[in-house]
Amino acid sequence: MNILLKSAKIVCPENKALHLKKRDILIKKGVIEKIAASIEAPSGVKTIERKDLHVSLGWFDSSVSFGEPGFEERETIENGLGVATSSGFTDIILNPNTNPLPDSSSNIVFLKERANGNSTNLHPLGSLTVNSEGKDLAELYDMKSAGAVAFYDFKKQISNPNLLKIALLYTQNFDGLVFSYPQDGQIKGKGIVHEGDVSTMLGLKGIPAMAEELQIARDLFILEYTGGKLHIPTISTANSVKLIGNAKKNGLDVTCSVAVHNLIFTDESLKEFDSNYKVMPPLRTKSDCKALIKGLKDGVIDFVTSDHTPIDIEDKRVEFDNAVSGTIGLESSFGSLNLLFDIEETIALLTKGRERFGVKTASFAEGEKACLTLFETSSEDIFSMANIHSTSKNSLFLGSTLKGQVYGVINNNQIII
Missing domain, CATH: 3.20.20.140 (Metal-dependent hydrolases)
Structure with a gap:
C-alpha cells in the first residue's frame, strides 16, 4: 500500500510540531515515510485529495x-x-x-x-x-x-x-x-x-x-x-x-x-x-x-x-x-x-x-507505522438508515443532525476509503 495524502490538516496534540498544520504525508508499505509541506507523488503511488481533509491517529x-x-x-x-x-x-x-x-x-x-x-x-x-x-x-x-x-x-x-x-x-x-x-x-x-x-x-x-x-x-x-x-x-x-x-x-x-x-x-x-x-x-x-x-x-x-x-x-x-x-x-x-x-x-x-x-498507541512521525483516521469536520447531515452499515439498525441517533464525516482509515498496511 503506497499512498500520498495531499494537504491534510493534522490533528495530533502529542506532536506539537505538526499539530493543526497542513502537510502532505507519504505512506509506503504501511509506514509513514515522509511528512512535508509539499511532496511530489512518486511513480506508482496513489494520491488522495479530499475536501477539508483532516488526519489524526x-x-x-x-x-x-x-x-x-x-x-x-x-x-x-x-x-x-x-x-x-x-x-x-x-x-x-x-x-x-x-x-x-x-x-x-x-x-x-x-x-x-x-x-x-x-x-x-x-x-x-x-x-x-x-x-x-x-x-x-x-x-x-x-x-x-x-x-x-x-x-x-x-x-x-x-x-x-x-x-x-x-x-x-x-x-x-x-x-x-x-x-x-x-x-x-x-x-x-x-x-x-x-x-x-x-x-x-x-x-x-x-x-x-x-x-x-x-x-x-x-x-x-x-x-x-x-x-x-x-x-x-x-x-x-x-x-x-x-x-x-x-x-x-x-x-x-x-x-x-x-x-x-x-x-x-x-x-x-x-x-x-x-x-x-x-x-x-x-x-x-x-x-x-x-x-x-x-x-x-x-x-x-x-x-x-x-x-x-x-x-x-x-x-x-x-x-x-x-x-x-x-x-x-x-x-x-x-x-x-x-x-x-x-x-x-x-x-x-x-x-x-x-x-x-495494554494496547500500544502509535506515533504520528516519520518511520512509524501508519495508524490513521481520515475525516472532515464541517458538513452537517441528518443521520438516517443510509448511514448505518451495521446489520442491526437500532440507533437512537436516527433523525439527529450530526457534524462531520469519516473518510476512512489507514492501518495494518491497508487503506479503506
Whole structure:
C-alpha cells in the first residue's frame, strides 16, 4: 500500500510540531515515510485529495459489542469490524456478551483468529466469572495470556463484594484490569428507565440514580482496601462523577467511561415510547448530561465510548417494556461528539485510552507505522438508515443532525476509503 495524502490538516496534540498544520504525508508499505509541506507523488503511488481533509491517529473505542458467536443475526465479527473501520476506528475493545461467553483461553483465541487480517484491530475482553454467573472467577490468567485485555461480566453487577475483592487481589499478580458494572440489581429491581418525573408520567418502572452510585461507592471502598486496577464502564449520573473524582484524588487506580448517547439524550426522549431509546444505563436528566460533559473536560471521566450494542429487529420492535436494551453507536460517534466539543477535544477523546488496556498507541512521525483516521469536520447531515452499515439498525441517533464525516482509515498496511 503506497499512498500520498495531499494537504491534510493534522490533528495530533502529542506532536506539537505538526499539530493543526497542513502537510502532505507519504505512506509506503504501511509506514509513514515522509511528512512535508509539499511532496511530489512518486511513480506508482496513489494520491488522495479530499475536501477539508483532516488526519489524526487512529480512533479507539473501549466498549463495542457484536454478536458472533451465537448471535450472528445481530452482527458478525467481519461485518462489525467493517462498521468500525468505516466509522474511523482502528482499535476496538470487544465486550463479552456472546454465546458461548468468552470465559476461557480457547474462546479468546477464537475471537482473535476471527479478527485477523482486518484494518481494525479487535481486543477481546474475557468474562470475569464462569459463564458470567457471578459465582466463580473464570480462567483470568490463561485468558490474559491468550490476549484478553481485561475482565468483565457485561452489564451485570458483581453482587458478591468478596468476589470483587478476590478478583482485584488476584489480578495484581499479572497486571490485570477488572471491570465492575455500576448498577445495584436489587435497587434497580424491574426498572427499565431513569426514575423521575418522566417515568412517573409514562407509567414506566424507574431505576434511581442511587442504584448506580451505591454500587460505585462500594466498589471504590473495596479498591481502596485491595489495591489493583478497576474500570467502571458507562457511568450516567452527576454523583457518579463526584465519587470517582474523589477516588482519583485519593490515589486509587480507577478509570471510567461514558456512552456518547448519555451525553446528549435525556429521559425526555422516552415520551414517544421508541424502544431505540431504551438503553442501559438509562438516559438520565439534563443536569446529569452537563455533569458528564464537564467530567470529560476535567479528566475525571477517562473515555467516551459508542457502547455499540446491536439488537435485532425482533427484540426491538416490540412493546417498550419487553424490548432489549441497547443502541448501535459506532457510525454516529464522531458526528455527535463533534457537535458537543471542538475538533481538538473530539479527537483527543477518540484517540485516548489504549494504554489502560495494554494496547500500544502509535506515533504520528516519520518511520512509524501508519495508524490513521481520515475525516472532515464541517458538513452537517441528518443521520438516517443510509448511514448505518451495521446489520442491526437500532440507533437512537436516527433523525439527529450530526457534524462531520469519516473518510476512512489507514492501518495494518491497508487503506479503506
